[in-house]
Amino acid sequence: MKLKDSVYNVLKWVCLIALPALAVLYFTLAKIWALPYGAEIPATINAIALFIGTLIGISNATIKKEESNAEEINVIDNTEDNQDN
Numbered sequence: 001m002k003l004k005d006s007v008y009n010v011l012k013w014v015c016l017i018a019l020p021a022l023a024v025l026y027f028t029l030a031k032i033w034a035l036p037y038g039a040e041i042p043a044t045i046n047a048i049a050l051f052i053g054t055l056i057g058i059s060n061a062t063i064k065k066e067e068s069n070a071e072e073i074n075v076i077d078n079t080e081d082n083q084d085n
Contacts, residue, residue, distance in 0.1 A: 002066075003059045011056050019049035 030038030
């Protein structure tokens with residue numbers, strides 16, 4: 001699965017910055033204000049962040065593999081030409 005650069009960058013920011021920050025924020029506020037499900041909600045948010053991270057990691061690996069294959073195809077073997085000289 002390939003993602004557009006803009007989608008990849010947004011998902012990466014959400015996964016690495018926004019969701020973990022939100023989980024810590026809720027966990028902290030739940031302790032201070034006795035909000036419900038103080039452990040369950042942050043754990044769920046972190047699970048979602050992990051899932052998104054896995055998806056963008058697969059996308060990144062797919063792109064890297066395709067780029068590597070494209071580079072291998074474009075390599076020209078000149079060893080026979082150089083041996084004639």
